[in-house]
Amino acid sequence: MPTLPDPSGLSLKSNSVRVPRGESAMWVRLFKRFEQRGSLQARIRDMLTHAVHEGILAPGSVLPSSRFLAGELGVSRLTVTRALEHLCDNGLITPRARSGHYVSADALRGRAPMPVLVAGVAAPLRRSPVWESRLKLRPSAQRNIQKPADWQKLPYPFIYGQFDASLFPLAQWRECAMESMHVGAIRSWAPDHIDRDHEPLIDQIQQRLLPARGIWARREEILVTAGAQHATFLLAQLLAGPRTVIGIEDPGYPDARNNFLLRTAAVRPLAVDEEGLVVGTSLSGCRYVYVTPSHQCPTTVTMSLARRQKLLHHAERHDVVVIEDDHESELNFASHPTAALKSLDTAGRVIYLGSLSKTLAHGLRLGYMVAPVALIAELRALRRLMLRHPATNNAHTAALFIAHGFHEVFMRRLNAAYRERAQVLQEALNKHLPQAKFRPAQGGSALWVKLPEGLDTQHLARKCLAQGIVIEPGAVFFAGDRPPAGTMRLGYSSIDADRIAPGISRLAALIRP
Numbered sequence: 001m002p003t004l005p006d007p008s009g010l011s012l013k014s015n016s017v018r019v020p021r022g023e024s025a026m027w028v029r030l031f032k033r034f035e036q037r038g039s040l041q042a043r044i045r046d047m048l049t050h051a052v053h054e055g056i057l058a059p060g061s062v063l064p065s066s067r068f069l070a071g072e073l074g075v076s077r078l079t080v081t082r083a084l085e086h087l088c089d090n091g092l093i094t095p096r097a098r099s100g101h102y103v104s105a106d107a108l109r110g111r112a113p114m115p116v117l118v119a120g121v122a123a124p125l126r127r128s129p130v131w132e133s134r135l136k137l138r139p140s141a142q143r144n145i146q147k148p149a150d151w152q153k154l155p156y157p158f159i160y161g162q163f164d165a166s167l168f169p170l171a172q173w174r175e176c177a178m179e180s181m182h183v184g185a186i187r188s189w190a191p192d193h194i195d196r197d198h199e200p201l202i203d204q205i206q207q208r209l210l211p212a213r214g215i216w217a218r219r220e221e222i223l224v225t226a227g228a229q230h231a232t233f234l235l236a237q238l239l240a241g242p243r244t245v246i247g248i249e250d251p252g253y254p255d256a257r258n259n260f261l262l263r264t265a266a267v268r269p270l271a272v273d274e275e276g277l278v279v280g281t282s283l284s285g286c287r288y289v290y291v292t293p294s295h296q297c298p299t300t301v302t303m304s305l306a307r308r309q310k311l312l313h314h315a316e317r318h319d320v321v322v323i324e325d326d327h328e329s330e331l332n333f334a335s336h337p338t339a340a341l342k343s344l345d346t347a348g349r350v351i352y353l354g355s356l357s358k359t360l361a362h363g364l365r366l367g368y369m370v371a372p373v374a375l376i377a378e379l380r381a382l383r384r385l386m387l388r389h390p391a392t393n394n395a396h397t398a399a400l401f402i403a404h405g406f407h408e409v410f411m412r413r414l415n416a417a418y419r420e421r422a423q424v425l426q427e428a429l430n431k432h433l434p435q436a437k438f439r440p441a442q443g444g445s446a447l448w449v450k451l452p453e454g455l456d457t458q459h460l461a462r463k464c465l466a467q468g469i470v471i472e473p474g475a476v477f478f479a480g481d482r483p484p485a486g487t488m489r490l491g492y493s494s495i496d497a498d499r500i501a502p503g504i505s506r507l508a509a510l511i512r513p
Helices: 024-033 040-053 066-073 077-089 170-179 183-189 199-212 228-239 254-261 305-318 373-387 392-403 406-432 457-466 497-511
Strands: 093-096 100-103 222-225 246-250 267-273 288-291 321-325 350-355 367-370 446-450 487-491
Touching: 024 040, 024 066, 040 077, 066 077, 077 093, 077 100, 170 392, 170 406, 183 392, 199 222, 199 350, 199 367, 199 392, 222 228, 222 373, 228 254, 228 321, 228 350, 228 367, 228 373, 246 254, 254 267, 288 305, 305 321, 392 406, 406 446, 406 497, 457 487, 457 497
Parallel strands: 246 267, 246 288, 288 321, 321 350
Antiparallel strands: 093 100, 222 367, 350 367, 446 487
């Protein structure tokens, strides 16, 4: 009997009529693959569909019985029966009286056949392109923030800017998602918007989010993006040429720096002190300046009002445009948060970038930009060439979430949780790593920590990872080939408060030797 291909490394021998039903280990392993797929019925449906489409079950072959599957998978026989009924309705399998369920003969109709290689005959040689000689850019060579793919499984993830399912307002988001499935809502978001934005989300950005930051904007001054990073890419493509001088904070946001470097080699690092970006002679000749004034990335410093006014005065005097990434502005522990830099702009020199991804859900990929009408029109045309517009089903759900007041409630809950975690982290550092220097958190979701001379946090990060601790070395935030080695960012957005002190204790133990 031939062996059908199985990408999982398992195999199931079959002829065109019957599959042995004793392959229990295989079905259990396949079932575990789909443990994130919702209900048990859905998991069983997906498992069997996968088995058919991957060739584990051939057209015409018999499925294991519902009794067998129920016993092996640890579910009720009714659950399996209903899953099989659903697959029958879809035409993937067919029942036969007193015989069982069989894979439909036309289950794979419409799929291109797999290429057949004749045994013992070598395939003819083909000359493939040499891609290295064709590349005009090498984005993969840029220095980027690295995060372990399995960080959620590790006990001490001091990782920045990642999703915490324990804090997410699941019930409220589900309510808005269900509301977005009503017929009228679907007719609103499902059509192709070409280059337009989803109006309900623009309403909420204009009427709720921007006024909270002291910004009042016309609708035609707002563009929805797939996050602040996407906005930075658009601006770099549209505004920067090979010799355009762009100033950026140092240390600063690597993704913004890398976006600008794709267009110009004249990206200038600008110093940051206790009041934020230093406005001085280093800005001379800069055409654009990128800043994160609310919570500077990565040092968390909030730019003072005097420094903001000085920057705007310099921009007007020297014809500079300021790009304000309002980084984590809603994560503020102060009773009176500082208004956005854009709110002080009376000359139209500040381009404002906001994001829902950093606070609501990072996988949502929704942000927005505020800029003069003429610039937004060109950015909209450029965005259309890339992705037309961000997904409008997400935009509609997010708009409902804001309109119902759920977003404001969530921000209050998030700030309360982060305030507690920040306090625990600071106390743990003072106790276990008194030699470490950091700025007390006034908001945001991370601390910027400096360790004594001689310590290399990139080496330390590798040692930590082996112990289930995730830290972020600080070198990537600095421009230049020889960045400081002893800095790190410790995030507290994705770690429970009761794990923070034990994690810092273990971290300190790795540093002491």
